[in-house]
Amino acid sequence: MTAEAATTVTAATTVTALTTDRTPAGSTANPLVAATAAGHHRILTGDRPTGPLHLGHYFGTLRNRVELQSRGLELMIVIPDYQAITDRDRADRPAEHAEDLVLDYLAAGVDPERATIFTHSAVPALNQLLLPFLSLVSVAELSRNPTVKDEIAHSRQSAVSGLMFTYPVHQAADILFCKADLVPVGQDQLPHLEVTRTIARRFNDRYTTLFPEPQALLSRAPLLLGTDGGKMSKSRGNAVTLGATADETARLLRGAVTDPDRHITYDPEHRPGVSNLLLLTALCQDRDPHAVAAEIGNGGAALLKRTATEAVNEYFRPLRARRAELAADRTVLREVLHAGNARANAVADRTLTEVRAAMGTF
Numbered sequence: 001m002t003a004e005a006a007t008t009v010t011a012a013t014t015v016t017a018l019t020t021d022r023t024p025a026g027s028t029a030n031p032l033v034a035a036t037a038a039g040h041h042r043i044l045t046g047d048r049p050t051g052p053l054h055l056g057h058y059f060g061t062l063r064n065r066v067e068l069q070s071r072g073l074e075l076m077i078v079i080p081d082y083q084a085i086t087d088r089d090r091a092d093r094p095a096e097h098a099e100d101l102v103l104d105y106l107a108a109g110v111d112p113e114r115a116t117i118f119t120h121s122a123v124p125a126l127n128q129l130l131l132p133f134l135s136l137v138s139v140a141e142l143s144r145n146p147t148v149k150d151e152i153a154h155s156r157q158s159a160v161s162g163l164m165f166t167y168p169v170h171q172a173a174d175i176l177f178c179k180a181d182l183v184p185v186g187q188d189q190l191p192h193l194e195v196t197r198t199i200a201r202r203f204n205d206r207y208t209t210l211f212p213e214p215q216a217l218l219s220r221a222p223l224l225l226g227t228d229g230g231k232m233s234k235s236r237g238n239a240v241t242l243g244a245t246a247d248e249t250a251r252l253l254r255g256a257v258t259d260p261d262r263h264i265t266y267d268p269e270h271r272p273g274v275s276n277l278l279l280l281t282a283l284c285q286d287r288d289p290h291a292v293a294a295e296i297g298n299g300g301a302a303l304l305k306r307t308a309t310e311a312v313n314e315y316f317r318p319l320r321a322r323r324a325e326l327a328a329d330r331t332v333l334r335e336v337l338h339a340g341n342a343r344a345n346a347v348a349d350r351t352l353t354e355v356r357a358a359m360g361t362f
């Protein structure tokens with residue numbers, strides 16, 4: 001498959017996103033990631049500390065982060081702990097979840113010496129950017145964000161908090177404080193990226209040019225489905241985690257939603273459950289999902305699920321072994337976060353000084 005730039009349209013916003021694909025039939029070359037690496041300098045992306053990472057994170061963004069870092073881009077990873085209280089009253093053990101995320105990153109191949117992994121609550125200057133940034137967007141723009149609407153629908157709260165509506169602006173601060181120019185994300189983040197780009201543009205127009213307009217980088221799996229057929233999510237009880245055992249993986253995938261047609265075909269629009277398992281298998285084996293479907297033929301959903309389970313367990317065996325080794329010493333995880341927070345604070349202080357100068361404040 002060739003690399004391509006695609007325009008992705010969501011219900012309320014339009015954002016130009018790069019999509020990436022892997023060359024089928026055995027090659028691990030990833031042309032778009034290679035091309036992207038040449039044109040960009042700093043990546044920022046992150047994951048809420050609401051639970052362990054799952055296959056959607058890995059194929060949606062994490063694998064691209066590792067690849068881009070290995071190509072020399074600077075990698076910043078935010079663990080947005082304030083964002084954990086957008087859809088629930090209290091975050092459940094946010095510090096412990098943050099350490100678990102570091103565990104997943106290191107097991108997946110992120111180099112902690114070169115990456116800055118930080119929790120945004122520990123970076124006051126970053127949070128202060130929220131105030132001028134809020135002045136750059138309208139209430140109407142905030143309230144028509146489709147991802148926020150979907151999250152409200154799945155929220156555990158009876159009332160919607162102000163933080164829920166404004167967190168995409170907070171996310172703009174997460175991205176712009178370090179002037180990241182590339183953001184590897186899943187599809188649900190595209191409306192937020194558009195908010196970030198709008199804020200950067202309006203700040204630059206109103207004051208002085210300070211911020212890049214960052215580009216989204218989508219993977220071949222911008223929306224991996226969970227076992228219930230909805231977006232695989234940490235908070236929706238439908239995920240296969242990176243650290244799951246082989247038996248857990250088999251049990252979870254056995255319960256995945258498919259359809260009764262025994263003839264297996266790759267048709268994401270009409271057969272989302274079946275196609276999702278085919279894509280998952282294809283990603284693990286670096287193949288084309290149509291070829292996986294042809295191989296299964298009339299084997300039905302049971303064979304498809306066994307095939308997907310074997311592919312996932314085979315692909316993730318080394319990552320899971322590394323994860324188990326790293327889990328033995330949690331002080332390392334805390335040290336990574338302390339060092340990351342110190343680095344992020346230095347960057348945020350510099351940016352806030354520039355923002356104050358641009359706005360003419362003290």
Ligand code: ATP
Nearest residue numbers: 047048050056060185186222223224232233234235
């Ligand atoms: P939560 O349910 O707590 O919101 P989540 O599983 O949605 O958790 P996030 O921390 O919100 O995970 O998202 C982190 C990053 O992973 C984002 O870039 C998001 O787009 C990406 N991502 C999350 N789920 C998927 C998925 N199913 N497929 C592809 N990318 C995903």
Ligand code: MG
Nearest residue numbers: 048188233234
């Ligand atoms: Mg989410």
